[in-house]
Amino acid sequence: MKLPTVIILMFNILSACSQIPHEVTYITGCFVNGTTEIQFEFDAEEILYVDFSKPELVYTVPAIIDPDPSQLLADLSVYENALKNKKLCLDFTALAKAEEKNPPEKRDPPESILYTEEEVQLGVENKLLCFVNHFYPPYIKVSWTKNGGPVSEGVSLSRYFPNSDGTFHQFSILMFTPSEGDTYNCTVEHSALESPQTSIWEPDVSDHSLVPDIYCGVGVTLGLLMFTAAVLLSVFDCQGSE
Structure with a gap:
């Protein structure tokens, strides 16, 4: 299975004859078995890949193509950069593989x-x-x-x-x-x-x-006053009846 560890570098070039812009894509792909594939695409068509077993660059377009891809990429140190990107990609792959076996610790917010x-x-x-x-x-x-x-x-x-x-x-x-x-x-x-x-x-x-305790005291006081008034009224009533 191919892990999602892919480095894609894209840049535009101009054809010297037609001045029409073209897109060149540089792709590095890594596999869990340790192998790496690196290739160049020209307007979505493969023009070369890196064979690390030989080692060499393998052009997949006819030599009669103008401009010649080998000349166009001659000053880019393609193979040397491919070795560096291979190591980088494999490092990312190893990290991704480790995360699959050791997923991040679950977290629950408080x-x-x-x-x-x-x-x-x-x-x-x-x-x-x-x-x-x-x-x-x-x-x-x-x-x-x-x-x-x-x-x-x-x-x-x-x-x-x-x-x-x-x-x-x-x-x-x-x-x-x-x-x-x-x-x-x-x-x-x-x-x-x-x-x-x-x-x-x-x-x-x-x-x-x-509410402060004073309100409780006020309530008790009012109750006592009302009770006293009721007693006094009853006394006066009794005296009036005599």
């Missing part, structure tokens, strides 16, 4: 999500987890930023954990205290990604869980 461990309350320390899953090979780089600046303090990274499908997952944890307006980024780098993958987290101030 998926990542960002979430907190506990219910979020402004001003209360929490853990922000960056969960990275379904990646292979088992190596990732995780980095954190807060409001665009790098963060390293309070950051930890778990070991790799295998999945049933042969991929891996891993956690990176950031200890933080959420404040309104802060933005946290978890960026993952992996060989299967064309560019780093970034997940973004920021506190949702519309979430009732982020």
Whole structure:
């Protein structure tokens, strides 16, 4: 079987008589058995090939052709260049053969999500987890930023954990205290990604869980006031009836 290791060099020449452009193609082809074929074509017709066993150039056109191909190519060191290109082509063939037996290692890009461990309350320390899953090979780089600046303090990274499908997952944890307006980024780098993958987290101030505890106190106070008012009204009613 012929491997797709073919070097093709093309250049144009002009006929000295007619000034009509012609195309000369130089082809080097390699086979897995180690043999190499090199030939010249003139307007898609073979005009010579290299016989490495003799060694010599074999012209396949009649000598009466004008211009004579042997004279036309005399200054191009055809055979010497053929030897160099033979070695180059065989090197490419050996590389292609090795890749067939040892295909590149499969790569699966990671998926990542960002979430907190506990219910979020402004001003209360929490853990922000960056969960990275379904990646292979088992190596990732995780980095954190807060409001665009790098963060390293309070950051930890778990070991790799295998999945049933042969991929891996891993956690990176950031200890933080959420404040309104802060933005946290978890960026993952992996060989299967064309560019780093970034997940973004920021506190949702519309979430009732982020409402300060004072609201709870206000609710209790209002309840007590309403209860007191109801008691007083009942007392006054009783006195009025007497």
